[in-house]
Amino acid sequence: MAVYIVMGVSGSGKTTIGKLLAKELNLTFYDADDFHPPENVEKMKNGNPLQDEDRKGWLAVLAENIQKWNKSDGAVLACSALKEKYRKQLTSIPKENLRWIFLWADFKVILERLESRKGHYFKPEMLTSQFEILEEPNYGLRINVNTSEENILKRIMVNLNASEAEIGLIGLGVMGKSLALNLLSKNIEISVFNRHVSGKEEDVAKDFVQENADKYTFKGFDDLKEFVSSLKRPRKILLMVNAGAAVDAVVESLLPFLEKGDIITDGGNSHFKDTLRREQALKEQGIHFMGCGISGGEEGALKGPSIMPGGSSEAYKQVGLILEKIAAKDKNGNPCCTHIGPDGAGHFVKMLHNGIEYGEMQLIAEIYHFLRFHTNIDPEAIADLFEAWNEQMKSYLLEISVDILRKRESKGFLLDKILDAAKQKGTGGWSTNAALELGVPLDTITAAVLARNISGMKELRVEVSNLYNPINNQNGNLDEIKDELFRAYKTASLINHATGYDLLRVASSEFSWNLNLSEISRVWTNGCIIRSGLMEDLVNIFKDSNNHLLLNKNIIFEIKENQASLTKTVGVSLQAGYAVPVLSAAANYLLNFTSAQNAANMIQAQRDYFGAHTYERTDKPRGEFFHTQWKNNN
Numbered sequence: 211m212a213v214y215i216v217m218g219v220s221g222s223g224k225t226t227i228g229k230l231l232a233k234e235l236n237l238t239f240y241d242a243d244d245f246h247p248p249e250n251v252e253k254m255k256n257g258n259p260l261q262d263e264d265r266k267g268w269l270a271v272l273a274e275n276i277q278k279w280n281k282s283d284g285a286v287l288a289c290s291a292l293k294e295k296y297r298k299q300l301t302s303i304p305k306e307n308l309r310w311i312f313l314w315a316d317f318k319v320i321l322e323r324l325e326s327r328k329g330h331y332f333k334p335e336m337l338t339s340q341f342e343i344l345e346e347p348n349y350g351l352r353i354n355v356n357t358s359e360e361n362i363l364k365r366i367m368v369n370l371n372a373s374e375a376e377i378g379l380i381g382l383g384v385m386g387k388s389l390a391l392n393l394l395s396k397n398i399e400i401s402v403f404n405r406h407v408s409g410k411e412e413d414v415a416k417d418f419v420q421e422n423a424d425k426y427t428f429k430g431f432d433d434l435k436e437f438v439s440s441l442k443r444p445r446k447i448l449l450m451v452n453a454g455a456a457v458d459a460v461v462e463s464l465l466p467f468l469e470k471g472d473i474i475t476d477g478g479n480s481h482f483k484d485t486l487r488r489e490q491a492l493k494e495q496g497i498h499f500m501g502c503g504i505s506g507g508e509e510g511a512l513k514g515p516s517i518m519p520g521g522s523s524e525a526y527k528q529v530g531l532i533l534e535k536i537a538a539k540d541k542n543g544n545p546c547c548t549h550i551g552p553d554g555a556g557h558f559v560k561m562l563h564n565g566i567e568y569g570e571m572q573l574i575a576e577i578y579h580f581l582r583f584h585t586n587i588d589p590e591a592i593a594d595l596f597e598a599w600n601e602q603m604k605s606y607l608l609e610i611s612v613d614i615l616r617k618r619e620s621k622g623f624l625l626d627k628i629l630d631a632a633k634q635k636g637t638g639g640w641s642t643n644a645a646l647e648l649g650v651p652l653d654t655i656t657a658a659v660l661a662r663n664i665s666g667m668k669e670l671r672v673e674v675s676n677l678y679n680p681i682n683n684q685n686g687n688l689d690e691i692k693d694e695l696f697r698a699y700k701t702a703s704l705i706n707h708a709t710g711y712d713l714l715r716v717a718s719s720e721f722s723w724n725l726n727l728s729e730i731s732r733v734w735t736n737g738c739i740i741r742s743g744l745m746e747d748l749v750n751i752f753k754d755s756n757n758h759l760l761l762n763k764n765i766i767f768e769i770k771e772n773q774a775s776l777t778k779t780v781g782v783s784l785q786a787g788y789a790v791p792v793l794s795a796a797a798n799y800l801l802n803f804t805s806a807q808n809a810a811n812m813i814q815a816q817r818d819y820f821g822a823h824t825y826e827r828t829d830k831p832r833g834e835f836f837h838t839q840w841k842n843n844n
């Protein structure tokens with residue numbers, strides 16, 4: 211049987227926790243102090259610390275008893291065992307039968323605990339000497355006691371029982387670590403894993419556990435088999451690794467250790483088609499695969515992200531509760547997490563979230579750029595203006611842009627020192643690809659992706675600008691343009707959302723996902739990057755109808771009010787020499803989409819002319835196709 215030794219300095223709670231543990235494990239509790247000979251007790255009462263000589267006999271008696279308990283039913287022993295040599299003496303039975311539980315906390319915490327104690331013969335002043343002689347064990351459990359007794363016991367039990375963790379997290383990058391801490395802060399028992407790469411990623415999981423040992427108790431692994439066997443069945447594993455080949459590689463290496471019914475949740479920005487493929491392949495082996503969008507960056511992951519899980523309802527039943535616990539909360543206190551739909555739905559929705567994010571970011575960036583150079587005002591003044599706009603917009607992206615604009619470095623603004631070459635990891639472009647495949651116009655998002663592409667051609671742009679000397683009018687008057695600029699911004703933002711949601715609507719029917727656009731908007735009202743006042747409105751708008759946003763009567767009213775300002779702003783900025791790709795894309799989309807008659811009759815005629823592709827006629831029913839011998843002209 212096992213003997214558990216609860217060790218630590220006086221005041222760490224050995225007796226209390228030892229008793230609770232004994233009760234939990236149904237074992238007898240012993241206090242090592244009760245085995246002291248009377249002369250030792252007397253010494254301590256008089257405030258004289260015990261010497262090693264005094265301890266010898268006492269430790270020998272304890273060692274004998276440990277052997278006895280080990281042979282019978284096992285036991286829990288509370289014993290300070292501060293030095294390694296004392297512990298060695300107590301190790302009178304095989305190591306695997308002896309479980310060391312080291313209770314610890316900072317000196318200050320223990321001192322406070324001791325000072326609040328009554329009727330105990332230990333004098334708080336002796337604590338200093340205890341800390342001096344303490345040699346912390348580098349084996350067994352290390353449990354921080356700066357928490358409630360209930361939590362301490364829970365932590366011990368989680369660690370003693372090797373298959374207790376509720377969920378396992380793989381990948382301790384910035385997002386992985388933040389999510390792990392979020393899970394721990396919600397009292398969810400976790401195990402973490404990070405691969406071992408010599409010289410690059412060594413002991414990442416163990417170090418992470420150690421760094422957080424003062425607050426949480428959990429297990430870290432760099433061995434996949436051990437990691438998997440530390441999880442409750444069915445195993446729930448959250449992958450926080452880079453999208454792409456890494457996900458396949460990790461899934462592949464996990465498979466030998468998984469069983470039917472286990473659930474892998476991919477929390478990265480994976481492509482929805484990869485998720486479809488993975489879900490299908492794993493289903494055949496009885497393993498659930500969830501593609502789960504997580505938005506909110508590092509802070510969101512830590513404090514509450516917006517979570518978009520896709521996969522089977524069965525898998526969501528297992529994992530959903532955990533995800534809902536760590537998600538941000540909407541204004542009614544409900545989690546910003548919902549079962550988005552089957553297979554690739556979660557990652558598709560996250561991809562579109564990012565697409566809209568690209569559009570909103572570019573919109574703010576081009577308005578900033580236009581203001582900064584056309585009206586020649588400094589970032590601080592633009593920040594003031596954006597701040598005022600944000601009273602209405604309540605947009606997270608506008609809010610962070612205000613902070614960015616105000617950020618100074620030495621004498622100047624940091625923004626002025628940042629290279630104008632934007633990076634991208636793919637989700638914006640994937641949105642455009644999906645739109646092209648599904649035949650949906652996605653003007654603003656596409657314009658934003660292309661603007662990042664052009665920005666990346668920095669050297670060439672510098673060279674070309676010297677050849678073309680573009681106009682750069684710096685005589686704009688802020689007061690003259692700012693109101694229309696705001697109206698233009700609001701309208702373009704509306705169109706950016708309208709087109710994004712249109713793609714969601716079409717994808718939902720194409721892939722039979724049955725997406726709930728109102729619920730998706732609700733999940734996007736907090737925690738994510740595109741949270742805004744508009745998002746709150748969309749929750750209600752899509753409650754009534756899933757139609758194209760531009761068919762909503764309030765939106766029609768707003769757009770009619772502002773369309774002229776958008777058009778004018780685009781004209782003014784282009785003429786002044788400032789590119790506004792997303793504003794222009796929005797203006798063009800709006801005109802194109804709201805025109806009953808457009809230029810496509812010419813396209814159809816051209817197609818029929820050179821390729822006999824046929825056309826439909828306005829004077830005949832739809833679905834009847836005609837071809838003309840154009841050259842003969844008769």
Ligand code: 6PG
Nearest residue numbers: 505506507564634635636637739
């Ligand atoms: C989020 C972000 C997040 C990430 C983007 C950045 O919702 O939390 O969108 O997913 O910051 O992937 O994408 P780019 O590197 O392509 O700008």
